[in-house]
Amino acid sequence: MADSYGQNCNRCGFCLSVCPTYQAQGAEDASPRARIQLIDFFSDNKIESSEKLKDIISKCLMCGSCANICPSGINHPERYIRMREKMIRDHGDRPEIKSLVYLLAKESRIRMAAGAAKMAQKIVPDLFALKYKLGNIALKQFPVLNKVPFRSAARTELERTPGQNSKGASDLKYGRVAYFTGCATNYLFDDTGFAVLDILHHLGLEVIIPDTQTCCGIPMLYHGGREKIKNNVTTNLACLGAQGIDAVIVDCPTCGAALKNDYPGLAKEFGLDQDRANRVAEKVVDISTFIMNHARPEVFAQNHEAVRVTYHQPCHLRNHMPTPGSAQALLNALKGVEYIPALDMDSCCGGGGTFFYEYPEVSKGIAENKVANAKATGADLWVTDCPVCRINLGGYLDDTADLTVVHPARLAAQFLSALKGQKG
Missing domain, CATH: 1.10.1060.10 (Alpha-helical ferredoxin)
Structure with missing residues (x-):
């Protein structure tokens, strides 16, 4: 056939x-x-x-x-x-997966579920959190949810005057950017969000974080929710396709791949504004690529102490985004970073959205090899762009592991802080 x-x-x-x-x-x-x-x-x-x-x-x-x-x-x-x-x-599908598809279809449902999960994290006994697992990852190893959603907390940051530290810092082609935070940054990893925001402001940009943005919809699409994703696509195209936005910044490769590669086809399928979908797709760029394209070396100062870093390249970045090597280029460009590639740097971590939960034994075998090779580098930080990779890999690092998983923007922002301290 x-x-x-x-x-x-x-x-x-x-x-x-x-x-x-x-x-x-x-x-x-x-x-x-x-x-x-x-x-x-x-x-x-x-x-x-x-x-x-x-x-x-x-x-x-x-x-x-x-x-x-x-x-x-x-x-x-x-x-x-x-x-x-x-x-x-x-x-049919597993009840918990059907529930996930249901929740991701509306931002109000995601917010409600995140609030319930945050409350549960506060009251669940440590012994239970150590014993009970999602897949093969103990609840205690999952990240603590943000105190408040990042998009709400970032509103005060957006009141800062763009460009106040940016004189001579960059050769910018963009002046006004939209930041698509995705669900993970909004509810789990606000450290990534504030790092991205700090970098964009330092580069002299006006940053828009649309309040109406919602889940990119890819988890729904992967689990048979095509008929439910139309609202997500419509909502995100409406807020990201506004006039005067020069770039759409993403910190999650899956979100970036959805906006850049999937939305034009979905817009056509759903009878949405095709021109708008194409315009948004053309403007999507991941934060590491944006930094490498627009920041001069002097924007990022050298740390007083060298930081040993290894890297995991997410599959959606490698296979679906145009410049998958930008994070590694950024690590090599940061003076004071000793970048030590792991043997399997560009192999899958076994997370795969909900795969780590649905097929835990397969995922475990893949992840444990990644962890062993990352530890063998002797690095202090394990950098990766994908929030699911961060959850999965971090879930296999116990309290005795001398290795912390972070987003590349977090590391870059740390060097910005060093620069600000020197100026101060």
Whole structure:
């Protein structure tokens, strides 16, 4: 059967060399080529829908590595998404995953769930938090939710005068940017948000953080929620497509890939403003790339003490964004950073959105290898751009591990602080 998103699978096996689930399990039914063949068999009515088929199609990290290496040009992720939708319609989904899709469809629901989770973190006994796990990660290892959502807390920061420290700091092409924070920064990692905001202000930019932005919708799309994502796409395009915005800054590669690669096609499918979707897509840039494109070296001072740093490259950054090496370039550009690449720097961490929860044993094997190789570098900081990678990798670092997972913007902002201290 001809693939509607590419060519026929020729069973070459190139995808086996890059597929994290195949590498972890070593079974043919864990490989991309097996999934594609099964989808074709199903489409040709050679096999029937079943729970087993649903499990095989779902046991994928959606990293996109197979599509990147495929000589036939097959768009594996798109085919998996479409097949997942059919399997979920036939067999349903786990109640907790259905609840997640429901919550992410409206910002008010996300806010309510975050508030409940924050309250639970305060009252759950430590012994329970150590014993009870989501997947293989103890509750105690999960990040503490922000005291208040970042977008609310950042309003006072936005009152600062842009450019007050920026004279001679950069050669900017952009003057007014929108910051798409995503759900994770808004509710979990406000340290990333304030670091990004500090950097953008220091570079002399006027920063807009739209209050109406909501989840990019990719977790919903991966779990059969295509019919529910239209509101998310409509809302985000409306607030990010406003006139006078020169760039859309993202700190999460998954959000960036959604806005840049998925939204134009979804806008066409849903009958939304195609020109607006294309304009937004063209303006999307991750914060590390933005820094490397616009900051002069003197913007970031040298720390008094050298910091040993290693890096994990998220799959969505590597496979779906145009400049995946920007974070590494930033680490190499920061004077005082000793960047030590891990052996498997660019391999998947096994997080994959909800994959670490749905298939904990597969995820654990992948993550534990990453942790071992990161520790072997002797680094103090483990830098990664993706919040899910940060949750997953941090979940396998216990209190005795002398390694902290942070966003690259957090490290860059630390050097800005050193510069401000020198000026003061």
